[in-house]
Amino acid sequence: xxxxxxxxxxxxxxxxxxxxxxxxxxxxxxxxxxxxxxxxxxxxxxxxxxxxxxxxxxxxxxxxxxxxxxxxxxxxxxxxxxxxxxxxxxxxxxxxxxxxxxxxxxxxxxxxxxxxxxxxxxxxxxxxxxxxxxxxxxxxxxxxxxxxxxxxxxxxxxxxxxxxxxxxxxxxxxxxxxxxxxxxxxxxxxxxxxxxxxxxxxxxxxxxxxxxxxxxxxxxxxxxxxxxxxxxxxxxxxxxxxxxxxxxxxxxxxxxxxxxxxxxxxxxxxxxxxxxxxxxxxxxxxxxxxxxxxxxxxxxxxxxxxxxxxxxxxxxxxxxxxxxxxxxxxxxxxxxxxxxxxxxxxxxxxxxxxxxxxxxxxxxxxxxxxxxxxxxxxxxxxxxxxxxxxxxxxxxxxxxxxxxxxxxxxxxxxxxxxxxxxxxxxxxxxxxxxxxxxxxxxxxxxxxxxxxxxxxxxxxxxxxxxxxxxxxxxxxxxxxxxxxxxxxxxxxxxxxxxxxxxxxxxxxxxxxxxxxxxxxxxxxxxxxxxxxxxxxxxxxxxxxxxxxxxxxxxxxxxxxxxxxxxxxxxxxxxxxxxxxxxxxxxxxx
Amino acid sequence: xxxxxxxxxxxxxxxxxxxxxxxxxxxxxxxxxxxxxxxxxxxxxxxxxxxxxxxxxxxxxxxxxxxxxxxxxxxxxxxxxxxxxxxxxxxxxxxxxxxxxxxxxxxxxxxxxxxxxxxxxxxxxxxxxxxxxxxxxxxxxxxxxxxxxxxxxxxxxxxxxxxxxxxxxxxxxxxxxxxxxxxxxxxxxxxxxxxxxxxxxxxxxxxxxxxxxxxxxx
Ligand code: HEM
Ligand SMILES: [Cu+2]
Numbered sequence: 080x081x082x083x084x085x086x087x088x089x090x091x092x093x094x095x096x097x098x099x100x101x102x103x104x105x106x107x108x109x110x111x112x113x114x115x116x117x118x119x120x121x122x123x124x125x126x127x128x129x130x131x132x133x134x135x136x137x138x139x140x141x142x143x144x145x146x147x148x149x150x151x152x153x154x155x156x157x158x159x160x161x162x163x164x165x166x167x168x169x170x171x172x173x174x175x176x177x178x179x180x181x182x183x184x185x186x187x188x189x190x191x192x193x194x195x196x197x198x199x200x201x202x203x204x205x206x207x208x209x210x211x212x213x214x215x216x217x218x219x220x221x222x223x224x225x226x227x228x229x230x231x232x233x234x235x236x237x238x239x240x241x242x243x244x245x246x247x248x249x250x251x252x253x254x255x256x257x258x259x260x261x262x263x264x265x266x267x268x269x270x271x272x273x274x275x276x277x278x279x280x281x282x283x284x285x286x287x288x289x290x291x292x293x294x295x296x297x298x299x300x301x302x303x304x305x306x307x308x309x310x311x312x313x314x315x316x317x318x319x320x321x322x323x324x325x326x327x328x329x330x331x332x333x334x335x336x337x338x339x340x341x342x343x344x345x346x347x348x349x350x351x352x353x354x355x356x357x358x359x360x361x362x363x364x365x366x367x368x369x370x371x372x373x374x375x376x377x378x379x380x381x382x383x384x385x386x387x388x389x390x391x392x393x394x395x396x397x398x399x400x401x402x403x404x405x406x407x408x409x410x411x412x413x414x415x416x417x418x419x420x421x422x423x424x425x426x427x428x429x430x431x432x433x434x435x436x437x438x439x440x441x442x443x444x445x446x447x448x449x450x451x452x453x454x455x456x457x458x459x460x461x462x463x464x465x466x467x468x469x470x471x472x473x474x475x476x477x478x479x480x481x482x483x484x485x486x487x488x489x490x491x492x493x494x495x496x497x498x499x500x501x502x503x504x505x506x507x508x509x510x511x512x513x514x515x516x517x518x519x520x521x522x523x524x525x526x527x528x529x530x531x532x533x534x535x536x537x538x539x540x541x542x543x544x545x546x547x548x549x550x551x552x553x554x555x556x557x558x559x560x561x562x563x564x565x566x567x568x569x570x571x572x573x574x575x576x577x578x579x580x581x582x583x584x585x586x587x588x589x590x591x592x593x594x595x596x597x598x599x600x601x602x603x604x605x606x607x608x609x610x611x612x613x614x615x616x617x618x619x620x621x622x623x624x625x626x627x628x629x630x631x632x633x634x635x636x637x638x639x640x641x642x643x644x645x646x647x648x649x650x651x652x653x654x655x656x657x658x659x660x661x662x663x664x665x666x667x668x
Numbered sequence: 669x670x671x672x673x674x675x676x677x678x679x680x681x682x683x684x685x686x687x688x689x690x691x692x693x694x695x696x697x698x699x700x701x702x703x704x705x706x707x708x709x710x711x712x713x714x715x716x717x718x719x720x721x722x723x724x725x726x727x728x729x730x731x732x733x734x735x736x737x738x739x740x741x742x743x744x745x746x747x748x749x750x751x752x753x754x755x756x757x758x759x760x761x762x763x764x765x766x767x768x769x770x771x772x773x774x775x776x777x778x779x780x781x782x783x784x785x786x787x788x789x790x791x792x793x794x795x796x797x798x799x800x801x802x803x804x805x806x807x808x809x810x811x812x813x814x815x816x817x818x819x820x821x822x823x824x825x826x827x828x829x830x831x832x833x834x835x836x837x838x839x840x841x842x843x844x845x846x847x848x849x850x851x852x853x854x855x856x857x858x859x860x861x862x863x864x865x866x867x868x869x870x871x872x873x874x875x876x877x878x879x880x881x882x883x884x885x886x
Contacts (some may be wrong), residue, residue: 138807199700275704290678309715343804640679
């Protein structure tokens with residue numbers, strides 16, 4: 080770690096670190112395709128994630144059509160339905176959210192925000208993207224192979240995932256496991272880059288506690304991912320061997336279609352442990368960058384410093400640590416020892432403390448702030464509300480006795496969509512409205528944005544709020560159709576129709592958003608420099624969008640934390656990080 | 669200042685705001701590789717830890733049938749220890765500027781590593797043709813998978829070793845390769861430790877009782 084000298088004066092000693100040799104692209108191909116510039120790689124990640132995310136969005140419409148109007152669409156059969164559910168879940172969690180937050184925002188923002196010219200290993204960074212891209216292609220290929228994609232559910236539980244009768248047993252499951260293994264390898268390359276860049280390539284004056292919370296969120300999430308993904312990797316390799324070579328890591332003695340299989344001696348529960356040892360940290364891999372980004376959005380658009388910055392950092396770290404000892408709350412119904420259940424319920428509820436602390440701090444940041452209802456602010460507010468909602472249902476589910484009847488019902492689906500679906504997506508939208516001017520030099524269209532926000536926010540509530548009730552009624556998740564079920568009243572079907580219609584409307588609003596992204600690139604209002612009057616370094620670059628190498632001839636020197644908004648006695652209501660007391664900005668030339 | 673004490677800074681206080689807190693002593697660039705390696709070793713440790721836990725968890729079942737313990741593994745273990753020692757020698761020579769020592773160390777490390785890798789392959793073959801082999805016996809499957817992943821990690825190291833060696837034999841001075849040899853040596857030591865743990869716990873004999881004791885089950 081660097082030694083921090085606490086000089087009394089405002090004097091910045093000359094740089095001792097010699098300038099890095101930047102890789103300079105020579106052709107169009109190396110500039111935009113096999114690029115080593117983190118900003119380009121970030122955009123490549125974001126576009127790929129969005130593209131595959133659109134596939135998952137369409138799949139969700141198909142799922143909803145079947146649930147809302149069973150026996151209506153004969154192009155959806157049971158096998159297809161399971162494939163839709165599986166691919167929707169896996170794509171959204173791993174290939175969209177994880178890739179977009181860490182690969183997309185991580186790449187674009189980390190070097191800019193810590194004042195570096197690029198990631199420390201640009202070449203490895205490029206490889207990381209292309210391996211991710213390959214993973215997506217492998218995943219998509221399963222649609223074109225015999226049997227189609229796997230329908231095992233996104234949790235891929237064996238033994239059913241690799242047995243006859245589960246769709247995609249032939250190739251789909253193989254492609255899924257291969258694709259996950261590739262994703263993990265690619266992510267590890269990128270992840271090492273993110274942490275090392277944050278730890279070692281910060282510009283002078285950028286101490287750890289002067290980093291924007293966005294960087295903190297991405298940093299902690301990346302460490303979680305580096306430590307959690309190996310568990311999924313091991314699980315994927317073992318299941319792959321079970322499927323392809325006939326080993327029995329996860330396969331017990333089992334009878335299939337009246338026939339004893341050659342398998343025997345494996346433990347399906349072992350897979351569940353491996354999967355959830357990854358799976359629970361995974362939800363925070365998505366949540367922590369969202370926490371970080373939203374803190375910055377709220378502070379900037381309420382013109383106030385983040386309340387309790389230090390607590391916010393510690394809470395991120397605490398949540399990250401705790402998230403490794405709660406995984407079995409996903410396995411309460413797997414028949415585990417009751418003492419285990421007690422342990423995991425306790426740890427699960429403890430996580431609520433640092434999480435609640437963050438929520439209070441966001442609210443207190445808003446308190447008496449000069450709140451501007453810009454689009455990023457609207458989405459941030461939407462996030463807080465949705466996240467609190469989903470977090471509270473999480474507390475229900477964390478208790479074993481409450482969870483047992485609710486497990487595998489739509490209540491769980493509603494919980495995790497609120498907390499992991501809608502809430503982080505809200506932050507992603509807010510972040511895009513916030514940083515689009517930096518990336519393109521133009522603002523997104525305000526009217527279309529408002530339309531997008533209100534439909535998405537209200538729509539999400541109309542979709543997921545009623546879904547909790549369906550879960551209470553005992554409506555199970557992952558059922559193709561309910562058939563004759565005495566405990567589910569008629570009205571549930573009506574509610575399901577309503578949810579489906581709303582989901583389609585919300586889906587349409589996303590098309591407006593995509594159109595806005597496309598349209599504003601040419602026709603949006605030209606953004607002034609630093610349009611939100613933000614303090615962090617990414618807005619202080621000499622050009623906007625930032626050019627190759629990010630900063631001018633010299634790297635900026637950082638004199639303050641990024642939250643000097645509305646400082647008493649200062650005329651402007653913001654002081655960028657690279658402005659010394661009474662001086663002018665550094666590194667902007 | 670260490671990572672953790674830096675976390676106690678209060679950047680909003682006026683005296684900590686504009687004044688101090690500049691990274692005065694810039695980090696030497698070589699630390700980048702070292703930090704990356706540390707994190708990577710963390711990732712690899714989790715990977716092998718998961719494998720060990722999975723293996724041990726499976727062992728605790730009643731129907732556990734221990735696999736054979738190929739005698740060859742002892743020899744391979746010695747090979748790996750020697751390769752680590754040879755790299756340490758190369759590292760030592762590089763710090764004291766002795767390019768011949770570097771060459772000897774690197775060459776010996778390569779040879780012993782090659783010995784280990786071929787030894788592992790032969791052990792796989794021996795096991796495959798012995799009467800014990802049975803894909804559905806978890807002990808056998810675990811053996812192939814875990815040793816295979818370990819070999820893959822070592823193979824990754826061999827790529828680095830090749831790059832360093834080609835530099836050294838095309839006339840690089842010790843100062844140019846010192847840091848990469850140091851990193852390479854750390855990696856080899858790490859893989860040696862991993863192997864020793866795997867070997868001692870899982871493959872040297874039927875250690876079910878020991879493992880159960882470690883886990884506090886017995
Ligand atoms: C206070 C916080 C939280 C608690 C106490 C909590 C608790 C739980 C519990 C107990 C379950 C298992 C329900 C069951 O299967 O019966 C669950 C499921 C889930 N939670 Fe949370 N949760 C919390 C926050 C989050 C966050 C922040 C995210 C994501 C960002 C998240 C994402 C999920 C997902 C994806 C599932 C469903 C996985 C599946 O079965 O497919 N949760 N949660
Ligand atoms: Cu969880």
